[in-house]
Amino acid sequence: MTGNIDHPTHYNSRNIGYECITLAKYQYFCTGNTIKYLWRYQSKGASLEDLRKARWYAQLAATRHEQTYTTSTCGIILHKLVRSTTGLERIAWHGIWTSDWCTVIKALDRMIEEASE
Numbered sequence: 001m002t003g004n005i006d007h008p009t010h011y012n013s014r015n016i017g018y019e020c021i022t023l024a025k026y027q028y029f030c031t032g033n034t035i036k037y038l039w040r041y042q043s044k045g046a047s048l049e050d051l052r053k054a055r056w057y058a059q060l061a062a063t064r065h066e067q068t069y070t071t072s073t074c075g076i077i078l079h080k081l082v083r084s085t086t087g088l089e090r091i092a093w094h095g096i097w098t099s100d101w102c103t104v105i106k107a108l109d110r111m112i113e114e115a116s117e
Contacts, residue, residue: 013043016080023077026069030061031096034104038092048115054092055108062101070097088114 014020020039024032037054041047070078078097085093088107095103 014039014081014084016077016084018073018077018080023074026074028061028064028066028069030057030064031066031068033057034061035096038089038096038108048112051108051112051115055105055112058101058104058108062105066099066101068096068099 020036024035024039026032027035034054034057037050037057041050041054044050068074068078075097078093081093082090082097088111092104092107092111095101095107
């Protein structure tokens with residue numbers, strides 16, 4: 001399998017040396033989906049929808065008290081995501097890294113608000 005099946009560009013677009021799946025596959029379901037939708041929101045063509053999905057899963061992760069797996073490669077990837085982003089997105093990634101779902105949700109709410117304008 002190749003291209004959009006094995007290595008879709010919207011999951012390789014971060015230019016940090018890792019694909020989204022490398023991080024998401026080790027996470028609880030809702031955390032992994034929050035990561036997936038935040039990762040791709042700028043490159044798949046449905047920014048607002050992806051941000052809303054990320055927010056929906058972040059709320060579920062918070063309700064379930066999910067903790068982000070941050071050891072080994074996951075910690076490296078999250079560190080790179082925080083360092084390679086700015087503003088609200090950086091805040092959201094840092095919140096995911098620290099399992100601070102309140103911060104993630106607030107950042108995503110503001111991102112959604114800005115994307116809606």
